[in-house]
Amino acid sequence: MKMKMVSDGYVPLFETNKFKGRVMYRLFSVSIFVGIFFILAYRVGHIPGEGADGKWAWIGLFAAELWFGFYWLCTQALRWNCVYKRTFKDRLSQRYENDLPRVDVFVCTADPIIEPPMMVINTVLSVMAYNYPPEKLSVYLSDDAGSDLTFYALLEASHFAKEWLPYCKKFEVEPRSPGAYFLSISDPIDVGKAKAFVAIKKLYENMESRIRRAANVGRLSEEQRSKHEGFSQWETYSSKQDHDTILQILIDGTDLNARDVEGCSLPTLVYLAREKRPRYSHNFKAGAINALIRVSKKISNGHIILNVDCDMYSNNSESVRDVVCFFMDEEKGYEIAFVQFPQNFENVTKNEIHGSFRENMEVEFHGMDGYGGAPYIGTGCFHRRDALCGKKFDRECIGEWNRENVTKREESLHELEDKSKVYASCTYDENTLWGKEMGLKYGSPVEDLITGISIQCRGWKSVYFNPERKAFLGVAPITLSQLLVQHKRWSEGNFLILFSKTSPALYAHGRISFGLQLGYWCYCFWAPNCLATLYYSIIPSLYLLKSTPLFPQASSPWFVPFAYVISSKYSYSVLEFLWCGGTILGWWNEQRIWLYKRTSSYLFGFIAAILKSIGFSDSAFVITAKITDEDVSERYQKEILEFGASSPMFTIITTLAGLNMFCFLGVVKKLAMDAASIRYFDRMVLQIVLCFVMVLINWPLYQALFVRQDKGKMPSSLTLQSIGFALFACTCFLFFQ
Numbered sequence: 001m002k003m004k005m006v007s008d009g010y011v012p013l014f015e016t017n018k019f020k021g022r023v024m025y026r027l028f029s030v031s032i033f034v035g036i037f038f039i040l041a042y043r044v045g046h047i048p049g050e051g052a053d054g055k056w057a058w059i060g061l062f063a064a065e066l067w068f069g070f071y072w073l074c075t076q077a078l079r080w081n082c083v084y085k086r087t088f089k090d091r092l093s094q095r096y097e098n099d100l101p102r103v104d105v106f107v108c109t110a111d112p113i114i115e116p117p118m119m120v121i122n123t124v125l126s127v128m129a130y131n132y133p134p135e136k137l138s139v140y141l142s143d144d145a146g147s148d149l150t151f152y153a154l155l156e157a158s159h160f161a162k163e164w165l166p167y168c169k170k171f172e173v174e175p176r177s178p179g180a181y182f183l184s185i186s187d188p189i190d191v192g193k194a195k196a197f198v199a200i201k202k203l204y205e206n207m208e209s210r211i212r213r214a215a216n217v218g219r220l221s222e223e224q225r226s227k228h229e230g231f232s233q234w235e236t237y238s239s240k241q242d243h244d245t246i247l248q249i250l251i252d253g254t255d256l257n258a259r260d261v262e263g264c265s266l267p268t269l270v271y272l273a274r275e276k277r278p279r280y281s282h283n284f285k286a287g288a289i290n291a292l293i294r295v296s297k298k299i300s301n302g303h304i305i306l307n308v309d310c311d312m313y314s315n316n317s318e319s320v321r322d323v324v325c326f327f328m329d330e331e332k333g334y335e336i337a338f339v340q341f342p343q344n345f346e347n348v349t350k351n352e353i354h355g356s357f358r359e360n361m362e363v364e365f366h367g368m369d370g371y372g373g374a375p376y377i378g379t380g381c382f383h384r385r386d387a388l389c390g391k392k393f394d395r396e397c398i399g400e401w402n403r404e405n406v407t408k409r410e411e412s413l414h415e416l417e418d419k420s421k422v423y424a425s426c427t428y429d430e431n432t433l434w435g436k437e438m439g440l441k442y443g444s445p446v447e448d449l450i451t452g453i454s455i456q457c458r459g460w461k462s463v464y465f466n467p468e469r470k471a472f473l474g475v476a477p478i479t480l481s482q483l484l485v486q487h488k489r490w491s492e493g494n495f496l497i498l499f500s501k502t503s504p505a506l507y508a509h510g511r512i513s514f515g516l517q518l519g520y521w522c523y524c525f526w527a528p529n530c531l532a533t534l535y536y537s538i539i540p541s542l543y544l545l546k547s548t549p550l551f552p553q554a555s556s557p558w559f560v561p562f563a564y565v566i567s568s569k570y571s572y573s574v575l576e577f578l579w580c581g582g583t584i585l586g587w588w589n590e591q592r593i594w595l596y597k598r599t600s601s602y603l604f605g606f607i608a609a610i611l612k613s614i615g616f617s618d619s620a621f622v623i624t625a626k627i628t629d630e631d632v633s634e635r636y637q638k639e640i641l642e643f644g645a646s647s648p649m650f651t652i653i654t655t656l657a658g659l660n661m662f663c664f665l666g667v668v669k670k671l672a673m674d675a676a677s678i679r680y681f682d683r684m685v686l687q688i689v690l691c692f693v694m695v696l697i698n699w700p701l702y703q704a705l706f707v708r709q710d711k712g713k714m715p716s717s718l719t720l721q722s723i724g725f726a727l728f729a730c731t732c733f734l735f736f737q
């Protein structure tokens with residue numbers, strides 16, 4: 001009904017544009033498909049005869065190539081149908097400025113040491129300062145550590161906000177995280193602003209030094225505690241895993257006395273540490289968010305919920321308005337459950353030694369958006385509250401944004417706090433649909449992705465929005481081992497989704513589009529990728545030692561599909577990377593990380609997933625550290641890979657690098673000594689190239705093994721062990737096989 005009414009003079013609040021080079025890309029993609037077909041045909045048609053050397057290796061390669069072919073096909077779904085979104089915020093203001101929906105922002109933190117309170121409150125301040133009516137904005141901090149230090153920092157932030165918010169609005173500051181803002185501007189050019197700048201900076205620095213001092217001492221003084229009654233809630237606190245619910249409304253937006261220094265109202269600000277007991281599983285981040293969903297329903301009940309990690313500050317004060325354009329669009333808004341922004345990082349170096357999510361963010365998610373289903377990736381995502389709470393999509397529920405406004409509260413603030421605490425108790429979830437059908441799903445290390453899929457399976461659509469000015473900036477892992485651990489968690493979780501109730505292989509079939517299903521497979525199948533990749537990076541190199549060819553020789557026509565697929569796929573990959581704003585060296589680094597992730601993280605993730613599904617272990621959420629030592633981050637800035645400590649993941653990648661080094665040395669020896677080396681080269685060319693690329697890509701690793709002397713080099717024990725393994729493997733292969 002409503003749709004009919006508006007469609008006459010309908011002027012949309014957002015538009016969707018298709019990628020212009022679509023047809024070209026599809027033709028290119030088909031040509032690669034044909035190439036892959038010929039490669040597989042070659043494998044099937046040329047299996048070495050019974051008893052011939054390398055028969056089983058050959059069959060293994062066939063399996064690996066079949067896998068890569070399948071995986072490649074899935075990745076096409078991410079590129080086939082890319083779309084780009086644009087919003088019209090001026091139209092939004094014209095039409096709805098007085099009817100904007102309420103928005104609740106959830107920031108979560110879990111450890112005051114690896115997630116320093118200063119970082120947390122910078123994120124909080126940045127979202128409090130959104131260009132949005134403050135009476136419609138509420139900010140909640142979930143503290144899974146229940147740390148009084150974090151509470152203290154938030155209390156300080158609530159005072160500072162009274163100066164910071166009007167300052168941001170007056171001078172149209174960007175970004176609105178004070179820390180990032182002061183770093184980006186050393187001296188204001190405009191003299192008129194200079195005074196205000198100096199004053200606010202001073203306030204910030206004073207606050208910072210108070211918080212840092214408290215953090216260094218490790219506890220708060222009696223005097224600090226006496227400044228706020230909220231601290232009394234820590235009296236019964238025994239540990240991070242064992243404490244009552246701590247809930248404090250620091251700023252009550254409905255209170256007419258809560259004003260900033262210019263007399264404008266302030267957003268509501270709430271601190272919550274949900275109840276924790278050792279006997280009850282707290283379900284990590286999913287449990288924290290679900291507690292917030294319930295508590296916030298009682299306090300502010302925003303229609304839209306934004307969820308950010310504590311290290312992801314808002315870099316664009318217009319984001320909420322962008323999002324509201326999607327939700328309030330009269331024709332298409334009613335079917336959107338969530339709007340996901342990209343994850344961008346503040347601390348990536350120019351050539352991204354740890355790789356980045358560049359292609360995922362700039363290409364692949366646009367591809368999924370083309371099928372109506374951007375994934376939910378945990379942070380920087382705005383949800384429609386109802387959809388997040390389990391509501392099924394229903395065509396009838398159009399135009400419900402303008403429902404009731406906050407009615408004047410009957411109870412006092414204290415009563416409200418006490419009543420809301422119930423919703424954060426550790427037993428509240430038991431025997432309810434929370435964590436299953438409602439809120440974020442429990443039991444998965446990637447609660448975000450799986451929750452997004454289940455929302456889409458209930459009929460909702462989602463939107464991916466990637467504006468010019470980045471909406472959020474976070475902290476990427478600074479050391480290689482942190483990165484590998486993070487990817488282990490993801491690959492394990494993504495793989496387990498396939499076997500879950502909302503598997504994109506089975507359950508989702510028919511509920512989401514097939515293109516989107518394939519798109520999700522790319523992520524779900526991260527872990528098993530390790531098998532084919534390990535095989536490809538070991539077996540062909542080993543067979544070089546025996547001079548057994550496993551690929552067509554250079555003079556054979558079968559060489560053509562291999563050469564075509566490899567060269568065109570990689571040329572395209574480089575072009576895509578540059579087009580997304582990367583550098584050539586960045587691309588090369590990305591390939592290295594691709595290899596390391598696939599051979600170590602994914603392998604461990606794969607094993608962990610299997611152990612978990614047969615009931616041997618339980619997955620945990622290892623929180624990614626956001627701070628490091630001075631010299632570690634110095635090396636990171638210089639783009640030097642950080643090893644330092646031993647880890648089983650390093651053993652694998654080092655053994656692999658050693659093995660390829662030995663095989664390559666074997667080739668060099670053959671080429672130098674053998675009179676028929678031209679013939680050898682012709683027969684073995686693809687294997688030699690593969691081995692050579694492996695050596696080349698591992699160059700920084702060899703330096704860490706043999707050359708570097710700094711603290712971030714590979715530990716000597718690990719070097720010895722891995723080189724030993726590699727030598728052993730080569731020798732065994734040569735003499736006993």
Ligand SMILES: O=c1ccn([C@@H]2O[C@H](COP(=O)(O)OP(=O)(O)O[C@H]3O[C@H](CO)[C@@H](O)[C@H](O)[C@H]3O)[C@@H](O)[C@H]2O)c(=O)[nH]1
Pocket residue numbers: 108109110111115142144283284285288308309310311377378379445446447448486489490621622623624625
């Ligand atoms: O028990 C926990 C554990 C974590 N967190 C918070 O969850 C967020 C993400 O944790 P982090 O260690 O930074 O993980 P990342 O690997 O960086 O997280 C990515 O991957 C996760 C899923 O694996 C998603 O939940 C995140 O949103 C996404 O940024 C942080 O704000 C944590 O404070 C909690 O609140 N409680």
Ligand SMILES: [Mn+2]
Pocket residue numbers: 309311474475624
């Ligand atoms: Mn993180």
